[in-house]
Amino acid sequence: MKNAILKYQDVALKIQLMIIQQGLAKGTRLANIEDLINQYGVSRSTIMKALDRLERSGVIYQVQGSGIFVRQLKKNDHLNFMESQGFTNDMSKLSGAFVVYHVDTIKPNLYIQEHLQCEAHDDVYYVKRIRYSDGKIYGFEQSYYLKKLVPYLNKEIAEGSIFTYIKDVCGVNVGFSDKYFNVIKLDAKTAGYLDLAENDPALEVEEVFHTTAGEPFDLSRVVYHYENTKFFIQSHLK
Amino acid sequence: MKNAILKYQDVALKIQLMIIQQGLAKGTRLANIEDLINQYGVSRSTIMKALDRLERSGVIYQVQGSGIFVRQLKKNDHLNFMESQGFTNDMSKLSGAFVVYHVDTIKPNLYIQEHLQCEAHDDVYYVKRIRYSDGKIYGFEQSYYLKKLVPYLNKEIAEGSIFTYIKDVCGVNVGFSDKYFNVIKLDAKTAGYLDLAENDPALEVEEVFHTTAGEPFDLSRVVYHYENTKFFIQSHLK
Numbered sequence: 001m002k003n004a005i006l007k008y009q010d011v012a013l014k015i016q017l018m019i020i021q022q023g024l025a026k027g028t029r030l031a032n033i034e035d036l037i038n039q040y041g042v043s044r045s046t047i048m049k050a051l052d053r054l055e056r057s058g059v060i061y062q063v064q065g066s067g068i069f070v071r072q073l074k075k076n077d078h079l080n081f082m083e084s085q086g087f088t089n090d091m092s093k094l095s096g097a098f099v100v101y102h103v104d105t106i107k108p109n110l111y112i113q114e115h116l117q118c119e120a121h122d123d124v125y126y127v128k129r130i131r132y133s134d135g136k137i138y139g140f141e142q143s144y145y146l147k148k149l150v151p152y153l154n155k156e157i158a159e160g161s162i163f164t165y166i167k168d169v170c171g172v173n174v175g176f177s178d179k180y181f182n183v184i185k186l187d188a189k190t191a192g193y194l195d196l197a198e199n200d201p202a203l204e205v206e207e208v209f210h211t212t213a214g215e216p217f218d219l220s221r222v223v224y225h226y227e228n229t230k231f232f233i234q235s236h237l238k
Numbered sequence: 239m240k241n242a243i244l245k246y247q248d249v250a251l252k253i254q255l256m257i258i259q260q261g262l263a264k265g266t267r268l269a270n271i272e273d274l275i276n277q278y279g280v281s282r283s284t285i286m287k288a289l290d291r292l293e294r295s296g297v298i299y300q301v302q303g304s305g306i307f308v309r310q311l312k313k314n315d316h317l318n319f320m321e322s323q324g325f326t327n328d329m330s331k332l333s334g335a336f337v338v339y340h341v342d343t344i345k346p347n348l349y350i351q352e353h354l355q356c357e358a359h360d361d362v363y364y365v366k367r368i369r370y371s372d373g374k375i376y377g378f379e380q381s382y383y384l385k386k387l388v389p390y391l392n393k394e395i396a397e398g399s400i401f402t403y404i405k406d407v408c409g410v411n412v413g414f415s416d417k418y419f420n421v422i423k424l425d426a427k428t429a430g431y432l433d434l435a436e437n438d439p440a441l442e443v444e445e446v447f448h449t450t451a452g453e454p455f456d457l458s459r460v461v462y463h464y465e466n467t468k469f470f471i472q473s474h475l476k
Contacts, residue, residue: 027452056294061414063451071414071452078418082473176299176309179471180316183421183439183464201421201439201464209475213301214265214309226421226439233417235320237447 008049011040015050016059019070026072030060033068058234071234081231100158101128105147112144115208115219123147127158130193139224140193149217166217175212181205186223194225201226246287249278253288254297257308264310268298271306296472309472316470338396339366343385350382353446353457361385365396368431377462378431387455404455413450419443424461432463439464 005013015030024030031039036047051068054060061071106126108118116124125145131138143162145153150170157165166172181203188198196202202223209218243251253268262268269277274285289306292298299309344364346356354362363383369376381400383391388408395403404410419441426436434440440461447456 058414058416061448061450061452066451069452081419082471174475176296176475177473178296179473180468181319181470182468183441183462185439185464201423203421203441210299212299213304214299214307224421226423230418230420232419233320235415235417237412237414 007042008046008053011042011046011050012053012059014040015054019059024070024072026070028070030068030070056236058236078230078232081233097132098129098159099132100155101130103127103153103155103158106144108144112219116144116146116216118146118148125150125153127153127162129158136228137194137225138229139222140190141220141222143218143220146217149211149215172217173212175210175214177207177209179205179207184223190223194223196225203229245280246284246291249280249284249288250291252278253292257297262308262310264308266308268306268308294474296474316468319469319471335370336367336397337370338393339368341365341391341393341396344382346382350457354382354384354454356384356386363388363391365391365400367396374466375432375463376467377460378428379458379460381456381458384455387449387453410455411450413448413452415445415447417443417445422461428461432461434463441467 015036018024019030030036033044033047033051036051037044040047042050051060051062055062058071060068062068104126105123107120108116108122108124112118112124113120113122116122118124125143125147127141127143127145129141131141145162145166149172150166152170153162153165163174167174184202184204185199186194186196186202190202191198191200194200194202203226205220205222205224207218207220207222208216209220210216253274256262257268268274271282271285271289274289275282278285289298289300293300296309298306300306342364343361345358346354346360346362350356350362351358351360354360356362363381363385365379365381365383367379369379383400383404387410388404390408391400391403401412405412422440422442423437424432424434424440428440429436429438432438432440441464443458443460443462445456445458445460446454447458448454
C-alpha cells in the first residue's frame with residue numbers, strides 16, 4: 001500500500017534540489033525543455049508534468065516563449081501554510097519536536113462526527129500535542145483520526161510526523177483538505193498551553209483531511225503562537 | 239491586450255455553474271468524461287484540462303477508476319483566502335463596498351522598492367481603503383501599484399475591484415503571488431480604521447503580485463478584522 005513516487009514527481013524533486021543546492025536566485029533562467037529531457041533522460045510529457053508541479057508549488061514560473069525561471073521567497077523565516085498538514089512536511093524540516101500530552105481512543109461527539117462523516121459508535125484517536133522548535137512553542141494541536149483508516153497510533157508515533165506514518169505505514173492516500181481559519185483571543189486554558197496570557201491573539205486553524213477517494217480521516221485543530229509563527233503561501237493565479 | 243478566456247476555462251466555469259445551480263451535494267458523482275465531451279462539444283484534452291483546473295480550485299475531486307465527484311465546503315460564511323487578491327474575486331461577490339481614503343502617486347521607500355523591484359525614482363500608486371460588507375468592516379488595505387504596469391488609477395476605480403480593472407483595462411496578465419501573513423496586536427492607529435481597540439488581535443497579510451512574466455506590480459498589505467472575517471482554503475494535496 002506504500003505510495004510509490006511517480007517518475008515526474010522524482011524529476012520535480014531533483015530539479016527543486018538542484019535549485020536549492022546551487023542557490024539559484026529568483027529570476028534565474030533554468031535549462032530549456034529539450035535540455036531537461038536530455039539531462040534527466042525522461043520523456044517530454046514527464047518533464048512537462050514535473051514543471052507543472054513545480055510551478056503549482058511555487059518553485060518556478062514559466063514564461064511562454066521565454067523560458068523557465070526560479071521563483072524564490074524574500075522571507076525564509078516563514079512557515080509554508082500549505083504544507084503544515086497537522087505540523088508535518090514543512091515543520092518537520094525544522095529542528096523541532098512534539099511534546100505529546102496523550103493519544104486516546106474516544107467516541108466522537110457530534111462535532112467530530114459531522115466533520116469526519118462517522119457514527120457515534122466509531123472509534124477515533126484523539127491526539128493532543130505541542131510543537132516546539134528551537135526552544136519556542138509553535139502551536140497547540142488537537143487532532144482526531146478515524147480508526148477505520150488509521151488502525152493504530154501511539155505516543156511514540158505522535159512524537160514524530162503522524163502524516164508520514166499515515167501515508168507510509170497505513171497506506172492512506174492523502175487527497176485534499178478543507179482548511180478553515182480565523183483569529184481569536186485566547187481563553188485561559190489554551191493560553192496556558194502556549195505560555196501566553198488570556199486574551200492574547202492567536203491563529204486558529206481547523207483542517208479536515210480526505211483520502212484521494214474523498215473520505216475524511218483526520219480533523220485537526222491547531223492554535224498557533226502569534227509571536228513565534230509567521231506563514232507564507234505561494235499562489236499560482238493563472 | 240484583454241485576457242481571452244481559454245476554451246478549457248470556459249468549460250470549467252460552465253461545470254462549476256452547473257454544480258451551483260443544481261445545488262449538487264458533496265460526493266455527488268458527475269457525468270463521466272465521455273458524457274462531458276459530448277455535452278460540451280469539446281475535445282478530450284479540453285475536458286481533462288477543465289477537470290484539472292476544477293480539481294485544483296477545490297470544486298471537484300477525481301477518483302481513479304471511479305469517477306468525478308463534487309467537493310463542497312461545510313461552512314459558507316468563510317472567505318476564500320486564495321481568491322482575496324487585494325479584496326477582489328471572492329469578496330466582490332459579497333454585497334460589499336470600498337471606502338477609499340485616497341489614491342496618490344508617490345515615490346517608493348526602500349521597503350516598497352525591494353518588494354516591487356523598482357527604483358527610488360519610479361512612480362507608484364498608493365491606495366488606502368477599507369472594505370465593508372453587510373455594514374461590517376472586513377479589513378484595512380494599503381496597496382502600492384507600479385505605474386509602469388498600471389499607468390492609471392483613481393478613487394473611482396479603487397471603489398471597485400482594482401484587479402478586474404488591472405486585468406481587463408491595463409491588460410496585465412496576473413501570474414502568481416507571494417503571500418506572507420501573521421497575527422498581530424493592533425496599534426492604536428490601525429485599530430481606529432477597523433473600529434477596534436488598541437491591542438485587539440488581527441490577521442496581517444502582505445502580498446506581492448507578479449505578472450506571468452515574473453514582474454512584481456502590486457504590493458498589498460491588508461489587516462483583517464478578527465471578529466468579522468473567517469477564511470477557508472481548499473487544498474489539493476496530491
